[in-house]
Amino acid sequence: MPSSNSFIIITMDGGAAVGKSSTSKGLAERLGLMHVDTGSHYRTLTCALLGSGTPAEQGETISKVLETLELSTQIDGRSAKLGINGMVPVDSDLRSPEVNAQVSKFAAIPELRQKLFAYQRSLADLARDQNYAGLVMEGRDIGSIIFPEAAYRFFLDADEATRAARRAKEGQTDSIAARDEMDRTRQAAPLVCPRGATQIDTAHHTLEEVIEKITHHIES
Secondary structure: OOOOOOOEEEEEEOOOOOOHHHHHHHHHHHHOEEEEEHHHHHHHHHHHHHHOOOOOOOHHHHHHHHHOOOEEEEEEOOEEEEEEOOEOOOHHHHOOHHHHHHHHHHHOOHHHHHHHHHHHHHHHHHHHHOOOOEEEEEEOOHHHHHOOOOOEEEEEEOOHHHHHHHHHHOOOOOOHHHHHHHHHHOOOOOOOOOOOOEEEEHHHOOHHHHHHHHHHHHHO
């Protein structure tokens, strides 16, 4: 357990359905951390842009729409959620088929990622101000781009069949392989295992075992 006067930043990267959210939420509860799901940030902006009638292909228009979007944060339990112009979308909207089909396209747009970069970095200061013991942030570029200096960086993975079964259990039907391909090959902040990160295969461990492995690594 971190000492009472220390503040830790934990990054949790990996593709879809590798267990980032469950692991990060469990770790946040166990260690007294604030939890941030950056995947929901991209889904939130995707919702806003689709709601404005702006497709991912209209780069110039997207930049103009992004300028009109004011980012804010709402704390829900231990989770910090992104609000757009004062409103936090409901989870069913973030997980709609339309957003599932488009989020990787929007997430590949450099201007959109730049819109979120400073905001995501600022959440460490928010966690300190809210007296959390630290921050656990999950996503696809956290240990490589957002917090490359973090002392504790993890990369979760699992085989495609395991991940597809997890998505199906959640009621999601998007293709794991297609999502991985888009995330790994995009020009802006592609999905990679950050150099020096601890890799964990979640297909062969229970959620509790994964959280225990990470906690043990931090404590040691």
